[in-house]
Amino acid sequence: KYGASLSRVFFTMGSQFVSYVFQLGVFVVFCMCVIYFTILLHEKVPVMVARVNTEEYDTFNHMEKLSDEKRLIPVLCNSTTFSDNNRHQETMKRRLPKALIIGAKKCGTTALLKMLLSHPLITGPNYETGFFMKSNRYNRGFKWYRGIMPYSSEKEITIEKSPMYFYNQNALERIYEYSRDMKLLLILRDPIIRSISDYAWWLAVKYKGNDTPSYESIVFKNGKPSKSEIITRVSEIELSMYDIYYENLLKLFKREQIYIVNGDKLISNPVPELKKIERFLNIPQYFNDDIFYFSKDKGFFCWRKMNRKTYPPCTMAKPECLSSHNGRKHPNVSSSSLYEVELFLKPHIQRFCTMVPAYVDFHWC
DSSP states (O other), X not given: OHHHHHHHHHHHHHHHHHHHHHHHHHHHHHHHHHHHHHHHHHHHSOOOOEEOOGGGSOTTTOEEEETTTTEEEEOOOOOTTTOOXXXXXXXXXEOOOSEEEEEOTXXXXXXHHHHHTTSTTEEOOSSOOOTTTOHHHHTTOHHHHHHTSOEEOTTSEEEEEOTTGGGOXXXXXXXHHHOTTOEEEEEEOOHHHHHHHHXXXXXXXXXXXXXXXXXXXXHBTTXXXXXXXXXXXXXXXXXXXXXXXXXXXXXXXXXXXXXXXXXXXXXXXXXXXXXHHHHHHTOOOOOOTTTEEEETTTXXXXXXXXXXXXXXXXXXXEEEOOOTTSSOOOOOOOHHHHHHHHHHHHHHHHHHHHHSOTTOOOTTO
């Protein structure tokens, strides 16, 4: 009797244990299914953006004070050009770029990208992918490349920026193989100023403290200004020879596919340059003087950032400015050094200026 009772007890406990394990397994499988389908839905149908009551945000009625300049700037939310009541119902997916910012280095590519991304119909990664230049990324294929792009609608244009594409022939050939109709944005500035900016960048990235090499020690063989002693294989000089790389670019792409942005004017007066880019990209005009303002604290223009989490998209009152890594203060370089560098680059500058379209109006040409 005792043995039979003990057996029944163990049998009952075993049955309950199996029942608990089964229920736990069912619960775990249910949770995994929920997680799986949540991820699946997120990939195919992105989270719907919040809707804004546009009646409360008439185009020039909602005002916000910017403490930086003590001025009032409107928040644009109700523009019929960019508002689309069906946008949140459209197929949102990751799309390959239709335009590229290909260079040049230290000519304002970051500023150009950030300004363009404030346009409601332009999207793209806010960092340099280097996809067409770096083989370890290019070999991953276009499926991987598409995967790093943000979601967009059919009306939006995806853009990507990598400033060394301009100098890399292999990257240009890959871009041509990918799309022979690709639109290219090439921003350039005074090659002498670009050289100094490149030098300032190297000082900030590679050197710290007071033991930093002078501009002369990098550019000239003996460390003293002399046209005949210039080291052409340093980036401060080599990457300012625009004619060489522009010629390589024209071997693959038509002039109509390339828009040369005046980097000097983009910094001093961005709106006219951005309007020209809008026409080149064939997108509705959005940029105007109300979006930008000059910051005395930072020494250059700031702009209102696009809030893509609202529907319709609207610009936020809080401005966006270049970080401290951009627009660095240039170190002092002797006038004699700049003179010798200018003499060396002059033939390259003159040749480049004869190659560019008529709309290009660089002051240094």
